[in-house]
Amino acid sequence: MTYATVYDIANDSVGLQFPLIGLGLILIGAVMKWGFGKSGWSSYPIIVIGVFTILASGAVPWWDYRRVTQAVARGEAKQVEGPIHDWRMARARGKRRSTGATFYSHYERFSVGDVDFDVNWGALEAGFANRGSTEEKPTVRLANGIPARIWYLPIDGPGKPPRITRIDLGTVGWADEVQQDDAGIAFRLAQGHIADEAKLLPDDRKMAIGLLIYTFEQNSGHRLVVVTTPSLGGTDIARFAAEIADRRGMKGNGILLLVAPNERQARIAVGRDLTARLPDAAAQAILDRAVLPRFRRGDVPGGIEAGVERIIARVAGPETP
Structure with a gap:
C-alpha cells in the first residue's frame, strides 16, 4: 500500500492571529491611557482583555504544542493502521456561562483498528484539529473505507481521546495504464x-x-x-x-x-x-x-x-x- 502524508504535527504551528489581536488591544489601551490621558476605567479593561487574549490563545496553545511535540520526539507516539470505519459527524450544543448564549461544537469521529478518534474542529490544542474546516469542506476529507495509518498520543489521561500527530492516507486505485x-x-x-x-x-x-x-x-x-x-x-x-x-x-x-x-x-x-x-x-x-x-x-x-x-x-x- 502506498501512503501520502496529509497531516504531520512537525509541520504545524501555533496560530498568531489571536495573540496579535491581544497585542493590538494592549497597545490601544496603552495609547488611551498614556497618550490621550484617558482614565484607567476606560483603558485598563482593554489592556486586561488583551493580556487574557494573548495568554488564552497564544501562551497556553504554545505550551500544549511544545509538550505534545516533545512527546513525539521522545518516541512516545503510537501507530495504528487499517481502513477508516465508523466515520460520522457530530454537533454538540452548549451555553456560555457568562452570557447564556448558545454555541455549537463540531466533532468528527472515526475509528482505525480498535482506536477511536474524536476531532474537535474548534480546538486550539496541538495535534490534528482539521483547522479551517467547515462541515461542507473539511481541510482533510476522511471517509469510511479509506486506508489510513495514524500516529497518536494518549496524552490527556484516561477517558480522553488521543491526540493525532500524523495522518497518512492510502492512495486508492491510482494504477494507470x-x-x-x-x-x-x-x-x-x-x-x-x-x-x-x-x-x-x-x-x-x-x-x-x-x-x-x-x-x-x-x-x-x-x-x-x-x-x-x-x-x-x-x-x-x-x-x-x-x-x-x-x-x-x-x-x-x-x-x-x-x-x-x-x-x-x-x-x-x-x-x-x-x-x-x-x-x-x-x-x-x-x-x-x-x-x-x-x-x-x-x-x-x-x-x-x-x-x-x-x-x-x-x-x-x-x-x-
Whole structure:
C-alpha cells in the first residue's frame, strides 16, 4: 500500500492571529491611557482583555504544542493502521456561562483498528484539529473505507481521546495504464479516479482531489474521473471525451472532467443517467465560472479541484428541476 502524508504535527504551528489581536488591544489601551490621558476605567479593561487574549490563545496553545511535540520526539507516539470505519459527524450544543448564549461544537469521529478518534474542529490544542474546516469542506476529507495509518498520543489521561500527530492516507486505485488507439491518440485509461497524463497535478493536490472523488463515489454510487492529456491529436474535444468515456464504460452512470492544457480546452462529459442532475448548460457553467478563470490565472490544479467540487455539489445536492 502506498501512503501520502496529509497531516504531520512537525509541520504545524501555533496560530498568531489571536495573540496579535491581544497585542493590538494592549497597545490601544496603552495609547488611551498614556497618550490621550484617558482614565484607567476606560483603558485598563482593554489592556486586561488583551493580556487574557494573548495568554488564552497564544501562551497556553504554545505550551500544549511544545509538550505534545516533545512527546513525539521522545518516541512516545503510537501507530495504528487499517481502513477508516465508523466515520460520522457530530454537533454538540452548549451555553456560555457568562452570557447564556448558545454555541455549537463540531466533532468528527472515526475509528482505525480498535482506536477511536474524536476531532474537535474548534480546538486550539496541538495535534490534528482539521483547522479551517467547515462541515461542507473539511481541510482533510476522511471517509469510511479509506486506508489510513495514524500516529497518536494518549496524552490527556484516561477517558480522553488521543491526540493525532500524523495522518497518512492510502492512495486508492491510482494504477494507470497507457493505451493508444488506431489513430495514434494516446489515452491513459486509469482504473482509478485520476489520469494525469499532462502532469498538471502535484502529488498533494492529486491526493486531495482523489479523496474528494472517492468520498463522492462511496456516498452516491456515481463515477467521476479526471483525465488530463498533453494533446488532443487534432481531435475535437467533445469526440475525444466521448471516446474516453466509452472506453471506460462511463456513458451511463459516469462523469468525466477532461483537461487539454496545450489546446486551452476543458470538457465535462456526463453519462445519460446523470443528465437530469448535470445538464449540458450546468456543466458549461461550471467550466466558465469555476475552472477556466483559474486556468487563466495559471492555477490549473486549483481549477481542476474547483471543477470537481462544483460537479460533486451539483450531482450530490437536491435535484434541480
